[in-house]
Each structure stands twice: as structure tokens, then as C-alpha cells.
Amino acid sequence: MAIPTLFVFLLLLTSAMAEIKTLQITSDPRPIILFEKFGFTNGGSVSITLSSTSVSAPSSLDPSLLGFFLLSDDNLLQAIYQSEQQQNPNPNPSCILSSPYVRPLFTFRDLSPSSSFNRTFPVDLPDEYSLYFANCAPASSATSVSMSVRTEMYNLRPDGTRDYLSVGQAPVPTVYASFALLYVLFLAAWAYLGLLKNRLSAHRIHYLMAALLLTKVLNLVFAAEDQHYIRATGTPHGWDVLFYLFQFLRGVLLFTVIVLIGTGWSFLKPFLQDREKKILMLVIPLQVVANLASVVIGETGPFIRDWVTWNQVFLLIDIVCCCAILFPIVWSIRSLRETSKTDGKAARNLAKLTLFRQFYIAVVGYLYLTRIVVYALRTIAAYRYRWVSVLAEEAVSLGFYLFMFYMFRPVERNEYFVIDDDEEEAAEAALREDEFEL
Incomplete structure (x- = not known):
């Protein structure tokens, strides 16, 4: 399925909550995977921990073509439009991770020698963001990914404690x-x-x-x-x-x-x-x-x-x-x-x-x-x-x-x-x- 088509469907989704989740991905070839959607306030953060990461792909595959990014609903339509413009005339479109409308978090180039990753990213601009994984490898390479993913998305209350409900779900x-x-x-x-x-x-x-x-x-x-x-x-x-x-x-x-x-x-x-x-x-x-x-x-x-x-x-x-x-x-x-x-x-x-x-x-x-x-x-x-x-x-x-x-x-x-x-x-x-x- 083309990336623009996936985005059009994901645009219609509304996520009810975003608690701490540990997810197992096994030999997954999808170009786009939506993990969570979360409404952030000032001081919100997203924490991602990867382990047991492996990629079934040619040895020449650039690891920067696989990674995680945040995308707000406000920028989703622009990202869809840009992806369509790139895919229609160009048989080798650029990766969504390089789009100016997304916020890249990290790629597989940033993984440790043990194929793991652990970092917390602050969200400075309050908005509702969706956390995606992008696999920009050429379709002909049949690249699939396996990994264990732990995600935490939260806001901070005035007393400094974490609020794991999206701002729109807090009441x-x-x-x-x-x-x-x-x-x-x-x-x-x-x-x-x-x-x-x-x-x-x-x-x-x-x-x-x-x-x-x-x-x-x-x-x-x-x-x-x-x-x-x-x-x-x-x-x-x-x-x-x-x-x-x-x-x-x-x-x-x-x-x-x-x-x-x-x-x-x-x-x-x-x-x-x-x-x-x-x-x-x-x-x-x-x-x-x-x-x-x-x-x-x-x-x-x-x-x-x-x-x-x-x-x-x-x-x-x-x-x-x-x-x-x-x-x-x-x-x-x-x-x-x-x-x-x-x-x-x-x-x-x-x-x-x-x-x-x-x-x-x-x-x-x-x-x-x-x-x-x-x-x-x-x-x-x-x-x-x-x-x-x-x-x-x-x-x-x-x-x-x-x-x-x-x-x-x-x-x-x-x-x-x-x-x-x-x-x-x-x-x-x-x-x-x-x-x-x-």
C-alpha cells in the first residue's frame, strides 16, 4: 500500500488513550506503522526504548532509511501532499523521515552496537502528535523489521508528576x-x-x-x-x-x-x-x-x-x-x-x-x-x-x-x-x- 494511502486512512483514526506500552514487531515489511496518538501540553515528552532489533535487508541498505518520527495533525495533509508529489513522477522518492513537515526522532543509524536504543524526547510545541515508524527501503528489497518497542507519552502536571492521558482525555x-x-x-x-x-x-x-x-x-x-x-x-x-x-x-x-x-x-x-x-x-x-x-x-x-x-x-x-x-x-x-x-x-x-x-x-x-x-x-x-x-x-x-x-x-x-x-x-x-x- 502506498504511503499516501496509508496516511489518508491514519488521518481518520482517533486514539482514545496512550498509556505505557511494550510492543513486539516481528518481520514487519510495512512502510508506515502508527504506534500512538497523543495530545501534548508544554513540557510533554515521548520516551522510546528499542531492543532485540533486527532488519532483514540487503547489506547495502542505509540504516537512516528506517526510523521513528512525530507528525502533528496540522502537518499531516502537507506530508500527504508532498509524498504524493514525490511518488508520482519519481520512481525513487525521498524518505518521509527527511520531510520538513515531520519531526524525526532517530533512525537505525543511531542504534547502539547491541541494536538497542533508549532516549526521551521533549515536545516543545504543544499539539497532538502521532508516533510513527517509517521503513523507506525500496519495495524491491523486501525489507522487514523485528524489534521490541516500549513507548511512554506523557505530560507534566504543575507538581511535576506525569500525566499519561492525552490532554484531550484528561477530564x-x-x-x-x-x-x-x-x-x-x-x-x-x-x-x-x-x-x-x-x-x-x-x-x-x-x-x-x-x-x-x-x-x-x-x-x-x-x-x-x-x-x-x-x-x-x-x-x-x-x-x-x-x-x-x-x-x-x-x-x-x-x-x-x-x-x-x-x-x-x-x-x-x-x-x-x-x-x-x-x-x-x-x-x-x-x-x-x-x-x-x-x-x-x-x-x-x-x-x-x-x-x-x-x-x-x-x-x-x-x-x-x-x-x-x-x-x-x-x-x-x-x-x-x-x-x-x-x-x-x-x-x-x-x-x-x-x-x-x-x-x-x-x-x-x-x-x-x-x-x-x-x-x-x-x-x-x-x-x-x-x-x-x-x-x-x-x-x-x-x-x-x-x-x-x-x-x-x-x-x-x-x-x-x-x-x-x-x-x-x-x-x-x-x-x-x-x-x-x-
Whole structure:
């Protein structure tokens, strides 16, 4: 793959964190390898340690054609343009390490006799930089590199201690902790007002919704702890295991609750039809695979060869799950429209139809905002304000949870079942008009 093409793809990547990492590269022929992306403040530094370095190449290869460099997002487009201009007319383009738009750190010419290297480089100009390795050897030489790489990228706090979170991620632990507290209050209110005071009106779905809130709380708590520990030490120290566990449980429960509400389970009927069971049997295994992809993406970083593939797998599975959970809601809307023509309960069916329609719009809005708008915000926001995308995602999620839990709360006079008789005539006319709508 040509270097400009690689740069175009890497331009679209946004890295969530940059803790201390030890990476093993084995017989890798790629011309460009992205290791980390990090937002620096004044006094930030990047430390690189190489060991067990070996190059499979002709003996005449110039070692200065292989090395590490930093590249800011501001200079990335210029570097892409320059590389394209050099490659198109010139069969022997110059190395990206000599570009005026990059900051070279060191080349393999600087390695010690034991093929190792250890140095810390200060970053004097605050910006967001990506750490790359460049292999500028001619493609015909089939040069591949093996090495063990340890990277540390950090900023300095006013007290002189290291902050291993990118400047745009530094407020994230506080954001997660704040929303965890809000969800604790949410769960307490749901348990007291919904399940305790209205326990006679509570259905099985309401207890499942309480379990969803609990997993959301635990997911946020361990996410906050994970990010805080990384910020202080540079390593997750096992907190990420619990974070991924409760992220998986929260994802499975959220999609399950949406499917069950969309089918009317526990509200309107005590069982699921075969097609609805198939949706659940599709969504749950896909969530397992999606979380496996999430772990690979989060724990390995972009340096592995299949990192792009895992990103595509995660995106594809997420889209499939989002589409799958909409089908039960559409089926319920169609079923209610058909039933309203024969059972003579026009007002009741109109209320149910309106409720499911509102729920459908809310689910679509939630998926659109969290999958598209939040991603766009994360991409276009200045590197110092990447945490705003996390805040926006959690705010949208909280708003959706509040809407869903309020609509399907346990109450004595449920709008599913209690309709005044004098509403029937108006409802019949509304249902006739509704046949021409969604």
C-alpha cells in the first residue's frame, strides 16, 4: 500500500488513550506503522526504548532509511501532499523521515552496537502528535523489521508528576465518575418509585431494566477508575478487564431490553415468537464478537497488522446489531395497525401504536446520535476538547435511558390498558388516518 494511502486512512483514526506500552514487531515489511496518538501540553515528552532489533535487508541498505518520527495533525495533509508529489513522477522518492513537515526522532543509524536504543524526547510545541515508524527501503528489497518497542507519552502536571492521558482525555475520568453518580441516583429512584411503591404494577421487564441500570453504573465506575489509574501510572492494572466485562453486559442488556420492549414482552404478552427469539439469538452472539473486537482495538493499538480489520469488524457488527433491534419495534407497529381494524379497541390500540412509534423514533435518534454525531464530534473537535465527545455520548445515553424508563415505567393506570370509553370514536378516525403513515 502506498504511503499516501496509508496516511489518508491514519488521518481518520482517533486514539482514545496512550498509556505505557511494550510492543513486539516481528518481520514487519510495512512502510508506515502508527504506534500512538497523543495530545501534548508544554513540557510533554515521548520516551522510546528499542531492543532485540533486527532488519532483514540487503547489506547495502542505509540504516537512516528506517526510523521513528512525530507528525502533528496540522502537518499531516502537507506530508500527504508532498509524498504524493514525490511518488508520482519519481520512481525513487525521498524518505518521509527527511520531510520538513515531520519531526524525526532517530533512525537505525543511531542504534547502539547491541541494536538497542533508549532516549526521551521533549515536545516543545504543544499539539497532538502521532508516533510513527517509517521503513523507506525500496519495495524491491523486501525489507522487514523485528524489534521490541516500549513507548511512554506523557505530560507534566504543575507538581511535576506525569500525566499519561492525552490532554484531550484528561477530564474523562471526572466525566465518567459524574455520570456514574447520576446513574446511581437514577437506579435508586427506579428501585424506590418503580419497583417498590408500584410493585403490583411492575412486570418482569422492569426488573430487567433495573439490571441494565446496575450494569451501566458499574461500567462507568470501572471506566472512571481505569482512566484515572492510567492517568497516574500509565497502565490499567486490571481495571480494564472489569471495564470490558461490564461494557459487554451493559451492551447485551441494552439491546435485549430494547428488543423485549419493542415486542411488548412482559407488557402485552408473556412469551416471544420465534422470529423475536431469533433476533435475540442474533444480537447476543454479535455483542460477544463486538466486545472481543473492542478489546483487541483498545488493548493492542494501531501498530498490529490486523488493527484495521478489527475496526471494520467492530463497525460492521455494531451496524448489524443496531438494525436488528429495530425490526421488533416495526413488527409491533404493523401488528397494532392490523389488529386495530378487527378488535374494536381503537383508542387502546392508538395509544399503543403512538407509544411504540415514539419509542421507535427515540431508538433511531439514540443510535444516530451515538454512532454518527458523536463520532463526527470526536473527529472534528480540537485535540484539547476530545473529552467533549465522551460527555456528549454519555449525555445522549442518559437522555435516552430517562425517556425509555419514563415511557415504560410501572404505573397503576397503564396507558396500554386503561382508555376512557369516550375516546373511542376519535381514536377510530385517527387510526384510519394512521394507515397511510409509518
